Amino acid sequence: MSIFAIKRASDNHGICPIVRGLEMINGDPCEYCDGKLQYRRIRAQFHFKGGTIYIDHVPAWVCAKCGERYFDAPVYKKLEDIAQHSDRIKKTITFPLADYERAAL
Numbered sequence: 286m287s288i289f290a291i292k293r294a295s296d297n298h299g300i301c302p303i304v305r306g307l308e309m310i311n312g313d314p315c316e317y318c319d320g321k322l323q324y325r326r327i328r329a330q331f332h333f334k335g336g337t338i339y340i341d342h343v344p345a346w347v348c349a350k351c352g353e354r355y356f357d358a359p360v361y362k363k364l365e366d367i368a369q370h371s372d373r374i375k376k377t378i379t380f381p382l383a384d385y386e387r388a389a390l
């Protein structure tokens with residue numbers, strides 16, 4: 286079992302979550318708020334080369350309190366690999382985008 290240092294990925298690099306080793310277990314405390322971490326499958330948002338890629342069903346540790354996400358190091362590596370080969374992504378989703386400055390409410 287490898288132990289990876291806790292690190293926050295730089296903003297220009299990716300999802301900016303924390304990558305941790307394989308030693309995590311359900312109920313581990315969050316680094317920020319001491320909330321309990323739960324192992325879940327999530328839709329990860331990955332910023333890459335000026336674009337944003339969403340990757341479904343990513344295993345992650347999610348803080349039940351603040352929502353901070355943590356990825357095991359091998360998982361994070363795979364997210365990077367998927368982003369590197371984003372030309373192979375077949376499915377595109379659309380979502381509404383509001384503009385705070387122009388909102389006439």
Ligand SMILES: [Zn+2]
Binds near residue numbers: 351
């Ligand atoms: Zn938290």
